[in-house]
Amino acid sequence: MKAGGAKVVVVGNEKGGSGKTTIAVHLAIGLSRLGIPVGSVDLDSHQQSLTRYLSNRRMWCEEHSVHLDMPEHRLIEPSSQDSRSAARRHDLQMLNDVLAALAETCRVVIVDCPAGDGFLSRAAHERADVLVTPLNDSFVDLDPLLQFRPGSFEPLALGGYARMLWEVREERLNAGRVAFDWIVLRNRLSGLADQNKKDMTRVLEKIAPIMGFHLAEGLGERIIFRRLFHQGLTLFDSDEPKTSIIANHSLQAARNELADLIDVVCKVMDIKDDVIVA
Template structure:
């Protein structure tokens, strides 16, 4: 699926008309699961998740979202702000079917993990059956339920800030030579998730590392990061995707629950600024880099999804019963 710009529209276009191209997936096919995960906070997982969700919604797809950050629930807050903007400002915005999980209350650790796994897998099963795409936002730390989600991912997106501090999450790098010593514990966890996925259903996990907060300056750190990431991609098996630059607009939109794909459509952005246009192109670039399968959108009722997002605590309770 390729997203491209034609004037001010967001459109969908297949990647070719060759007879060898796979047929588009239909409503009966299970959803593609896109997991945003790493073990470091502040890298842009929730911002990336939200923008991919809205991009797919604006292409007409039925999207499910799952927030696994059982402490901060940033994606849930983002969507709650979006629902509030719809209600208070009278604007029409596409919404996903959203679920968040609360932590198990069982005192025994093994029993709590078993319950968390059961609830997470039940929600994923339900969303995969009902939606075209499912976007999962994982916490910025190592959690049991986060590892479960990694094992169900079709696409794993790992955002990192463009610094060696964040790169340390993927691999240990020699400080003097810049050579890679060994993959990190997170890279090893992804490898285990790939093996679990292959054993469970024969599926594969496509890992994409998203470089965020890229500087426009050709600094030595940026060039060295690009070299090391390129070498590491071949060694442990991931693709590199363009991420989001350091822009104030991304942080400002959170309080209203908006994304760069909303600001022009709702008509209150004033005169479009070059930085806004560039930011929206970054979102499209990320969606294209995911190389999502072509599929026919599932007809869905947007009003029902709006009612669901207004009562997130009830959704959490319902999800635990599935």
């Protein structure tokens, strides 16, 4: 099922700690600032990181009497059905209903997936128009996509996440549906031109056309991302004086990186040609 006329953007990676929620919330707020109605869905009923992030944002706005852009948000709670099959049917129906409801008022729906290969996460990937996969800049984090022979950069096998994506793509094609557009975003990039960074660049640029993903420029490693969650703020909120986010060179560079990502997502979705003015 496609969510009406809304584009579904899934932020997914089986590996934890890749920055999925940070990317999801910045996509939601960045697209909202372009005047695009945005919905968001949190599939991680245990951590609820995206839900907590947006709850903090709502409370911060109320306490400071400030209006900031906010997506129309939903959290999908797990089914309480006794049998596994019944629970899966219920969860799938919930996902379908939430996507359909958000499609009534939103042009883009951002879905934040938990780590692991859970049933709901796979179902969300099956409904994606665009998949954004944040990838920490290390071969440990690349392993779920592609595994290499020890001590070399010769591909050995697809990683677990890539195999799941391959299965999802095959299911979509067999059902007569087009494959999703896949964007891999390098995250927590070092500011140094070290050997790991050079090796990752060479390998990712080589495998991108083979595996079928767009390689986004990426985000640098910056402390400020760790400080925004408890206020519910994003780097796009730095022009609001009450946020007390200090506008410096590093922040401007980070905003530009995020604006570039949103521009790539918009072009892939073919919904807007403009770039956010960072």
